[in-house]
Amino acid sequence: MQVELIAKTLVSNADGKFLILQRHENDPHRPCEWDLPGGQAEPGESPIDAAKREAREETGLQLMNLRPIHIASRISSNCQVVKTIFTTSSYTGEVSLSHEHRALQWASVNTLAELPISPDYRTAALMVQSSQPIPQ
DSSP: OEEEEEEEEEEBOTTSOEEEEEEOTTOSSSTTOEEOSEEEOOTTOOHHHHHHHHHHHHHOOEEESOEEEEEEEEEETTEEEEEEEEEESEEESOOOOOTTEEEEEEEOHHHHHHSSBOHHHHHHHHHHHHHSOOOO
């Protein structure tokens, strides 16, 4: 069985919102769905390096201080897809949209619950939110 390694990152801003990207309507996998920056690891590439590379390619951001927050796995045809989700609020650069996506937004956990997005990403966002101190 083939194994596909996917690395995604929940990038949060100073307001505690998460960067999400909307896939194009002609995307062959999940058209118009909202997604996190990230993608498939290249052969020999670690998940954290893949997450950083993919985020830079898709958003122009240089991510730092990533920490793993959630791992999900599923079987699809003859392939096991293993998704590692990282989180960070440490990055440099300005967000710029790549050709792979048609829109972006900074979304709250409540907004994520209303959008077509992977349940794995909602779960990870809830985990991040619950681990952060409540502002006074």
